[in-house]
Amino acid sequence: MDHAAIEPLPVPTRNKLRSTQILTSLSQIVSELLQNSLDAGARAVEVGVDCEEWTCWVRDDGSGMSKDGMNVIGGGLEAGRYGTSKAYDPDSLGELSTFGFRGEALASCADICCLEISSRTARSRESWSVIVKGSKxxxxxxxxxxxxxxxxxxxxxxxxxxxLPVRRLSHPTPARTLEAIRHEIVAFALVFPQVSFTLENTHSVKDDKDMILRIPKTTSALTAFRHIYGRALVQHVDEIDETSGELRLEGFVSLDGAHSKAYQFLYINRHPISPCELHHVLESCFSASSFAKHGTSFEIDTFSCFSSAVRRSPRKAEKKPVYVLNLTVPPEELDNCLEPAKAVVHLRNKGGIVALLSSTIQAFLIRHGFSTANVARVTGRGSPSPRKRRKYDCADDSGYAEPEPDMSSRRMSDQVETSRHPSPIPLYTREVGIEALSAEETEELSWTDPNTGHIYVVDTRTGNSYRQSDPPPVALDGLKSARPQGRTLSRQQARGTEGLPASAMPEWIQEALESYGDSTAASSHRFEKADLRDAQVIDQVDRKFIACLINKSGESSALGRALILIDQHAADERVRVERFLKELCLGFLASVNSDDKFLRLRELAPPVPILLSRHEERLLRDLGTRRTFEHWGFRFVDMSPEVTPETEGGVDAGSISGYSQLFVGCIPDVVGDKLLLDDELRDFVKAFLAKLETDPAYQCIETDTAVHDDEEHRWLRALRWCPQQLLDLVNSKACRGAIMFNDSLTHAQCEKLVDSLGKTAFPFQCAHGRRVV
Known part of the structure; x- marks a missing residue:
């Protein structure tokens, strides 16, 4: 068999292959043209986009291109590629100090678009133009x-x-493309405050221009940020300007957090960079501090290495830092030529850069009371994940260590805690060695319930307790116990061995344990929903559990029977959670599919006002975003909020307040009571807007939510679109209203609860992850 000879690809094929890798979308084309304008020293850049017609233009007041330079671009094929005004030599190819990508952007546009360039230099009296399409x-x-x-x-x-018809088919929607272009312009505007930018949607047929963005020349990155987003996110900031050798870090960090990471901008030599290890360093510093849970009042306890501020509810979304930071690095110390967007970098002195970033942020956190020197010294040793924080040992010279701050958090709100305990109740503890935990050694303490006045005797070894007025617990052999016994049976006691008569046990326990067989064999069985449907309810145990006998699936003999205990609170919580979620999700599916069965809504009269930032209000004006809110039962009655500027006119209008007041007219009734508590409604809107901004796929729901009536749990298909904040509210409502420990249940109530549990989709796990059975 003859093998084909190796031959070079034709020039047109080479150009097309290369160009399709450099320019992948309309937003990437605009970005490359924008960077060329900045390289030309422009002080005003105007951008126009028509996504539907696959057209864009960028106009600047830079130095312009000479007629000879235009002839190079218009040469076609290989003649137009690698034509650039930037100086490159073999030794400096890896030191990219300008934005242009080695003269390939315009030539790539000519390969996959119809490119028209019109330019004039200061020495020329006439504008010169070239038009190239398909490199011709x-x-x-x-x-x-x-x-x-x-x-x-x-x-x-x-x-x-x-x-490239396939590229067009896979291209983002016009709305998402416009938003990507807007974000690209904002990213460069923050590090080029001396340059004005505008973005216009030229597809609009209105007489007035559809101006999406207008950023005037400003004096600093902070002023530009305030003009773009208003002062809502940067009421209080700390401006940064730190130097370490040849490295310099400048910009600002806000003391006010946001619900989204969309306000985090990190640059190297004024080049925006993609999320990388440097972003993780910043995130680790903030997550190891109290910044995410910071409240309005924050004081440092002199005798503690942690703050004494009251922690927010664990259900509240953690605040993300807001910052704009530019890291200046010598060009020879980095390589950002790995891909055309220049957003991926390799650093030679990574350790020095990480040290500068972490030390600067730690100093900021300490300076404003979000952390202490001890915590900062410990956090410098690693980069813990925000979800899996390390337990830092803030020990002083005496060896005394403070507890980890998360240990003080509670699963109930501060309001409930205050009402139950009007004054602080001291918790007495003592150090106990491992050798003191033997079964023979124990100690009993008396404790008075401040609410009821009852006195309880507490076993310090087991934690078991009983009321002092009640008779001492009785062991199974009928003798009085020398100390409070636990409420569980040991394996030997359960089998009636070693002197314990089997007749001392209740008959139903003896029967269940005999049929249970060897515990090691039974532990390997995986329970199924069918087991619960045929379960035989015995009775309530200790006002906490429901004892049931079940026939394990696929086994009909007596040896297939098993005794199980069902957590009555977790079981009722699971039943309630699924009932609430079913109502929410079926209403969502009906709304998406334009069905008549919509979600039950609660009309708010008068409408409830919420305060959002200018940027959040702009996001909410988008038709797709409002429709997504309406699918879940949220309707806004006023979409023309007032914006109160602190100053008007002038190009340095960075002091605009950036707050907008909107009114909510309808909310889903199933969580209406929760949403109307405190700032829950405002927090939900802000958090869901942040999710929609960072993950636009949440709005692409119309083609994947068909309702089929023959499905038992068809509502589950909508859970993938349900906002996490709604899930948290549903879980909280289900937990607070569920059957609690120490609630007495009749036999009929126990049967009804077990029957309802067997009909749920996930009967073996409560909303918070606890096992039900």
């Missing part, structure tokens, strides 16, 4: 359409990806 020159001469009266360049791209 179509025109080269005086400008006609984009004639310029001042130096600068206009680059227009039409019919993008005309020769």
């Amino acid at each position: 020159p179509l025109y080269n001469g005086p400008a006609v359409r984009w004639r310029r009266e001042s130096p600068g360049t206009t680059v227009c791209v039409r019919d993008a990806f005309y020769n």
